[in-house]
Amino acid sequence: MTKGFWQPPRLRTLEEEEEERRATWLELFYDLVFVAAIAEVAHYLDGHLSVSGFLCYVLLFVPIWWSWVGATFYATRFDTDDLGHRLLTLLQMVAIAVLAVNVHHGLNENSDGFALSYITVRGILIVQYLIAGYHVAIARNLTNWYARGFSLAVAIWLLSIFVPPPWRFALWILALIIDFGTPLTAGKLVAKIPPSFSHVPERVGLFTIIVLGEAVISVVRAVAQLQWGILSAGVALLAMSIAFSLWWIYFDSVDGSPLRGMAAGKMGISLTWLYSHLPLAIGIAATGVGVEHIIVSSKKAIALPSPERWLICGAVAICLISLAVIHLITCIVGTKHRGKILAAYRIGSAAFILILAIGGINLSPIVLMVLVALACALQVVLDLLANRQSLPQANS
Template sequence: MKKWLKSPELRIGEDKEEERHATWLELFFDLFFVVAISEVVHNLSRDVSLSGFLGFLLLFVPIWWSWIGATFYANLFDTDDLGHRLLTAFQMVAVAALAVNVHDGLGKSSAGFALAYTAIRVLLVLEFLRAGQHIVKARPLTTRIVKGCGLGTLVWLVSAFVPMPLRFEFWMLALTLEFGTVLTAGKSVHIELAPHASHLPERFGLFTLIVLGETVLAVVNGVAQQQWNLSSAWAAMFGLSIAFSLWWLYFDNLGGSAIQAARACRCIGAYQTWVYMHLPLTIGIATTGVGVKHVVLSNPDLVLPSAERWLICASLALCLLTLGVIYLTGLSINAGLRCRARAGYRFVAATVVLFLAVAGVGLSPTELIGLIAVVCAVQIILDLRQVTSFL
């Protein structure tokens, strides 16, 4: 019985930095976000336009932020006790409600979306309150989270009863408050309570896999809805190769060096950059999947429409750009030359892909996605050559 009635405890520190992996509960929790992300990606697929993309952002960011809150709590305080399991179970229900309301989250379901998100944040506040009661060292952080997150949650709650489109302005205000609470916490909090250097990268990697899975699903759905022919086969192969390249470029450079730098160099800039660059990265991966699907579904004998061309090119360029920035966060503690070189490769590749968005007006869908796939494959080749030169 003692196992289930434990209090939260600090899971980080010099004496607790052994290899640590995600728990089964965390992996189960992620499944609920698979559904939510699938729904919001489907929304963008129905409206490939600037307004559709902005609507996608307004729904995707709260989903990502919900996952971040739960992940950081588990990273710092998870003892897998009965209280944590029950609060996580309630969060799962709230995330499921969030997914249900995403389909028309900017329309008639927007109030339901706001209330579901409010429930997620209330449960997170309760978890941090509980941790603060038992861990004196963590109280500066837990108190800050409870106040900032609590204020943002209140704004979300009020937004459910405010007419549209003013409701969405409340959402942006609430997200600004919540992001600002963490970003302005200061060195004393971020360095003293820097997250676990092996657990957190694994958790971010798992979320990235979820979003990459949407790209694979997009290719499969696109082919399933298309009459099978040589052009669609080539487009599908190129789409899968893009997903594989993104997997390679991210996971071949995944590590906790930015977190270690926060402790060793008392520098939180690299650590915060590493964390928050994952937001545009996952946005880019998700929207790249939508772009790939539309390329596969396009008539191979016609020029790819500009909206689809810009979606896939700009999305992939965003992925490559953020990957480059993420590599640079390893400069403060890793081999700086290798990180800097790989970041340079990504920045050049992002520029090339954006050039294709401008200059590829006359390209067919298969030609465009083929060129993009080649740009991604070249990145892998450059990385492999660099590894060989360092040996």
């Protein structure tokens, strides 16, 4: 139930000692609009299989992911779940839905609409931080820092509307750099008001589930376009095994311990962990697009065109390299996970998959998928072996 029409924001992280912070129903509902946004940006990549098309896909993906991160980190500190907060969240959801609508032509005739919808999302977040800072004195320095940095980025986005391409997109990149740099330079301010160390990893994991879901949908959509056959069924099963392997090695080995560096002002380690999830999400969503093309190509049983081969191999390699960074950072912070070993596994498989992209010119779709799926499944086997070897040490 709502807690009145409006309540002054309070610092949620002060309550962690009494109760572990969990995702609210509102946050889960909020995530649904990002399902649509991820689907639209994946659809954009589906029609632009080239190096430039992939870079454009990344440029469109980053504001979507950053919008979600902004709302998540605000909610972990100041979410009151009253009617006022719910209405502001609804406005954000509408703005993100408009952002998704403008994605497909977001770098052409709809770039104005894409920019304005993103400005709206960030503007609402800035208002939320200003309100929180007004009512929560202990957090005022942090909220003012965020408001100033994010407002500067919004101003650049607004300026970009009056600048023709390609300079418009250069301003977008500059604004995103400022956006990403604002928390990075907040150091001591964040140390005083850190986010919830249980809530954020859960929320980041939920977003990972969203992009994995998009990959699964891509498999289903591709198979639905074809008459069911042995080759298409085989490729679809291999694609599902890749998604399952990525799910396994992420959720079985990743934790949010690097975030605790924020309590000591170590923003570099903490944000490296967080920001590494961006290429991971980009890679997972792109993997779904690549798989969809391969399933369609499997009916022809010929060598894959270079764009399709590079997309699937490059996307999976990006996922594995991102996971390697996450594991390595986790190891640096001093968790029990064997981060360096896990990182070496990921890098090795990513290198093998990139070799397939370079030298697999004559590989058929089914053979390529078998090799990529085996490289991912090997990660699961190695993780199981590493966990089994660590059990005697843990029990001794």
